[in-house]
Amino acid sequence: MDLCMLVVSLILEIIFIALFSSHPVVAANSKLFREYIGAEDKGVTFSDVPINEDVDFHFILSFAIDYTTSSSSPPSPTNGDFRVYRDTQNLNPSHVSSLKTHYRNVKVAMSLGGDTIANNEKVYFSPKTINSWVRNAMHSVTDISRRYHLDGIDIDYEHFHADADTFAECIGRLLFFLKQNGVVSFASIAPYNDDSVQPHYLALWRKYGHVIDYVNFQFYAYEKCINISQFLKYFDEQSSNYRGGKVLVSFGTDGSGGLSPENGFFMACRRLKHQGKLHGIFVWSADDSMKDGFRYEKLSQTLLAKSI
Numbered sequence: 001m002d003l004c005m006l007v008v009s010l011i012l013e014i015i016f017i018a019l020f021s022s023h024p025v026v027a028a029n030s031k032l033f034r035e036y037i038g039a040e041d042k043g044v045t046f047s048d049v050p051i052n053e054d055v056d057f058h059f060i061l062s063f064a065i066d067y068t069t070s071s072s073s074p075p076s077p078t079n080g081d082f083r084v085y086r087d088t089q090n091l092n093p094s095h096v097s098s099l100k101t102h103y104r105n106v107k108v109a110m111s112l113g114g115d116t117i118a119n120n121e122k123v124y125f126s127p128k129t130i131n132s133w134v135r136n137a138m139h140s141v142t143d144i145s146r147r148y149h150l151d152g153i154d155i156d157y158e159h160f161h162a163d164a165d166t167f168a169e170c171i172g173r174l175l176f177f178l179k180q181n182g183v184v185s186f187a188s189i190a191p192y193n194d195d196s197v198q199p200h201y202l203a204l205w206r207k208y209g210h211v212i213d214y215v216n217f218q219f220y221a222y223e224k225c226i227n228i229s230q231f232l233k234y235f236d237e238q239s240s241n242y243r244g245g246k247v248l249v250s251f252g253t254d255g256s257g258g259l260s261p262e263n264g265f266f267m268a269c270r271r272l273k274h275q276g277k278l279h280g281i282f283v284w285s286a287d288d289s290m291k292d293g294f295r296y297e298k299l300s301q302t303l304l305a306k307s308i
Contacts, residue, residue: 032280038086040287052301063114077126080136109152126161156190164203172208192218220252231259246279
């Protein structure tokens with residue numbers, strides 16, 4: 001190969017890497033089922049939730065928050081020093097170990113942030129500086145992850161005292177560190193369609209999408225009583241926004257919006273499955289589903305486990 005051809009070949013290789021390395025090619029249908037658990041302190045346990053051994057099951061502990069836990073004053077931001085804010089009596093490290101010993105198809109993640117804290121005060125992403133927040137978060141999240149034998153991290157901030165670029169740098173660097181150092185093996189984000197929220201996650205995706213494995217898009221944050229066609233339209237829109245990512249479909253069992261199981265959610269899932277686009281299902285949340293005996297969790301896992 002002469003020098004000219006070698007240069008052309010190298011240039012084409014660089015272009016190929018630049019175009020395709022940031023976000024992996026999306027796989028076809030998967031059998032991934034994910035469920036948030038513990039946020040509402042209703043006493044739900046891992047053993048309460050039905051687990052189909054033919055799916056890949058992720059529990060997502062909700063939440064760890066970088067806020068103080070003082071009972072004498074309102075909680076305040078701690079600049080990346082995360083503490084566990086969930087039902088630690090029923091969802092503690094020994095429960096996680098026992099669960100994972102019992103079920104080889106189960107992994108456990110932890111979600112950072114959330115919507116509100118004590119007395120329904122909003123949880124804000126509020127770093128003092130990028131470097132100081134990342135340094136504190138690396139230490140505190142690593143400590144919690146190892147204590148709880150976690151496999152993954154989920155990002156679910158919904159309110160912000162920082163711009164999108166700062167959020168992208170802080171979260172992106174944290175996720176890169178956790179995965180690079182083997183603290184966790186997968187990471188997800190949980191955006192929804194809101195002008196004050198989505199730009200932060202899109203900035204993160206553009207710069208650090210290569211370290212994000214799943215997009216837990218909150219389709220239940222859309223208006224109530226949407227139909228199947230609207231739901232599929234929203235799915236296509238968000239798949240375009242997070243191009244190259246595994247966008248999971250979702251519903252809430254807390255009376256929130258979106259396409260409910262009663263109104264055609266599973267029919268929409270079957271359509272996506274026939275198109276090779278069903279990358280998984282997640283539910284918010286086990287705490288709310290307990291009252292109905294986890295009816296829709298069972299149906300979701302059955303659908304995922306079945307071949308087309």
